[in-house]
Amino acid sequence: MTRSEENYIKTIFHLGRQGMEAVSTNAIAELMETKPSSVTDMIKKLSEKDLVNYKRYQGVSLTDLGTQTALGIVRKHRLWEVFLVEKLDFSWDEIHDIAEQLEHIKSDKLIDRLDKLLDYPKFDPHGDPIPDKNGDFKERDRKLLSEVEIGTKGVCVGVKDSSASFLKFLDRNHIALGHQIEVLEIEEFDGSLNISINQNNMQISHQIASNLYIKINEQ
Amino acid sequence: MTRSEENYIKTIFHLGRQGMEAVSTNAIAELMETKPSSVTDMIKKLSEKDLVNYKRYQGVSLTDLGTQTALGIVRKHRLWEVFLVEKLDFSWDEIHDIAEQLEHIKSDKLIDRLDKLLDYPKFDPHGDPIPDKNGDFKERDRKLLSEVEIGTKGVCVGVKDSSASFLKFLDRNHIALGHQIEVLEIEEFDGSLNISINQNNMQISHQIASNLYIKINEQ
DNA sequence: ACAAATTTTTAGCTTTGCCTAAATTATTAT
DNA sequence: ATAATAATTTAGGCAAAGCTAAAAATTTGT
Ligand SMILES: [Mn+2]
Ligand SMILES: [Mn+2]
Ligand SMILES: [Mn+2]
Ligand SMILES: [Mn+2]
Numbered sequence: 001m002t003r004s005e006e007n008y009i010k011t012i013f014h015l016g017r018q019g020m021e022a023v024s025t026n027a028i029a030e031l032m033e034t035k036p037s038s039v040t041d042m043i044k045k046l047s048e049k050d051l052v053n054y055k056r057y058q059g060v061s062l063t064d065l066g067t068q069t070a071l072g073i074v075r076k077h078r079l080w081e082v083f084l085v086e087k088l089d090f091s092w093d094e095i096h097d098i099a100e101q102l103e104h105i106k107s108d109k110l111i112d113r114l115d116k117l118l119d120y121p122k123f124d125p126h127g128d129p130i131p132d133k134n135g136d137f138k139e140r141d142r143k144l145l146s147e148v149e150i151g152t153k154g155v156c157v158g159v160k161d162s163s164a165s166f167l168k169f170l171d172r173n174h175i176a177l178g179h180q181i182e183v184l185e186i187e188e189f190d191g192s193l194n195i196s197i198n199q200n201n202m203q204i205s206h207q208i209a210s211n212l213y214i215k216i217n218e219q
Numbered sequence: 220m221t222r223s224e225e226n227y228i229k230t231i232f233h234l235g236r237q238g239m240e241a242v243s244t245n246a247i248a249e250l251m252e253t254k255p256s257s258v259t260d261m262i263k264k265l266s267e268k269d270l271v272n273y274k275r276y277q278g279v280s281l282t283d284l285g286t287q288t289a290l291g292i293v294r295k296h297r298l299w300e301v302f303l304v305e306k307l308d309f310s311w312d313e314i315h316d317i318a319e320q321l322e323h324i325k326s327d328k329l330i331d332r333l334d335k336l337l338d339y340p341k342f343d344p345h346g347d348p349i350p351d352k353n354g355d356f357k358e359r360d361r362k363l364l365s366e367v368e369i370g371t372k373g374v375c376v377g378v379k380d381s382s383a384s385f386l387k388f389l390d391r392n393h394i395a396l397g398h399q400i401e402v403l404e405i406e407e408f409d410g411s412l413n414i415s416i417n418q419n420n421m422q423i424s425h426q427i428a429s430n431l432y433i434k435i436n437e438q
Numbered sequence: 439a440c441a442a443a444t445t446t447t448t449a450g451c452t453t454t455g456c457c458t459a460a461a462t463t464a465t466t467a468t
Numbered sequence: 469a470t471a472a473t474a475a476t477t478t479a480g481g482c483a484a485a486g487c488t489a490a491a492a493a494t495t496t497g498t
Contacts (some may be wrong), residue, residue: 243475243476245475255477268475330476
């Protein structure tokens with residue numbers, strides 16, 4: 001598989017996660033910053049190789065083979081992200097672009113040894129699950145902070161938006177994975193929240209809350 | 220720079236090391252397993268970018284810019300090789316092909332952090348020197364085992380041929396970097412040597428001796 | 439139901455990096 | 469010195485992966 005084919009497969013995988021229907025040509029083009037006509041060309045090629053199901057004008061979805069392929073790439077991307085943070089002291093906002101390159105390195109042995117070096121991590125630095133050798137992973141039971149009710153207590157376990165600008169914002173405001181969060185108040189007017197995080201009280205916009213995942217504490 | 224451009228630059232660098240004259244089109248083509256006409260095409264492009272000096276039919280050599288570029292790629296290649304051996308327990312015959320991929324990853328910060336993680340190694344697993352951040356490195360004072368006289372004592376510090384088949388041969392015969400070697404006899408007839416290595420006596424062909432570097436012991 | 443708007447595909451073109459075959463230049467041998 | 473040989477370059481083409489513009493199919497709004 002070429003690098004470009006791998007990038008398309010990965011994009012279709014990510015778009016296919018939310019919303020269970022077939023993925024649209026335009027959605028792929030937008031996420032990949034390319035043109036719809038280019039997407040159509042590539043989809044045909046992927047279809048030839050039995051990586052996607054495709055009928056003209058009907059959108060596209062991954063086959064089982066395509067899904068396995070995607071999981072392999074996602075596994076590599078996330079393991080390299082862990083490596084960059086754990087072994088090379090990168091911060092979570094610097095790693096995505098480098099992992100975009102590293103995810104295309106071809107060597108099963110390499111990735112399995114890396115997995116071992118990192119002690120078989122289950123989640124990447126943004127809280128996303130890492131598929132194992134066989135493509136299996138458990139999606140963590142988590143909710144967007146914007147969708148829980150007043151009084152909810154939980155721990156911050158992930159981000160939905162993992163752009164550098166959002167991650168840097170979280171750093172500046174001392175919001176990090178693993179922190180305890182309690183929702184104290186929800187403002188009717190603009191949906192902003194008053195929360196306590198790590199013992200500190202702060203006000204965050206709906207926008208922020210809708211990009212933070214928490215795991216609600218068992219009581 | 221594209222991956223292909225980087226590979227050409229690196230090849231010209233390696234060919235330029237031995238023999239100080241300009242590198243020939245055919246030599247490049249052979250080493251890269253491509254056709255001379257393709258080489259000519261690429262050389263023109265590299266010449267446009269001031270990475271090589273080129274006059275039709277006169278061969279090619281790296282400019283200062285080209286040399287710096289090559290040193291950067293070689294640095295990455297060799298640091299990744301050290302990583303694979305030191306951190307992921309690969310053997311020295313498995314690492315070259317993976318490093319061929321990793322050497323093209325673009326991130327200065329990544330490579331400097333890797334350098335630090337590995338504690339700034341000076342040589343790669345095959346005994347080749349690793350250029351530092353600025354492209355500086357010291358060529359170790361070493362000689363081919365086939366070119367020293369009877370009675371010479373030294374330590375094995377590198378291999379000339381680093382193909383997997385040669386390296387595996389060395390493993391099978393318990394020849395490794397760091398081992399003490401003494402030349403006991405040289406057979407006139409076929410140039411084979413009787414040596415002691417790590418206290419053991421063995422007979423090695425001229426072919427083998429001409430691919431092993433030793434550093435002669437100070438006396 | 440049908441026109442308008444949107445989405446998707448097709449057609450044709452570009453660049454990169456490679457190829458083969460033919461032409462050119464340099465080198466070697468007589 | 470010239471002919472043969474070898475090395476190198478040029479010419480012309482191909483496949484991958486992108487693009488723009490135009491055509492076709494689908495979806496939406498009235
Ligand atoms: Mn990422
Ligand atoms: Mn991530
Ligand atoms: Mn190597
Ligand atoms: Mn090496």
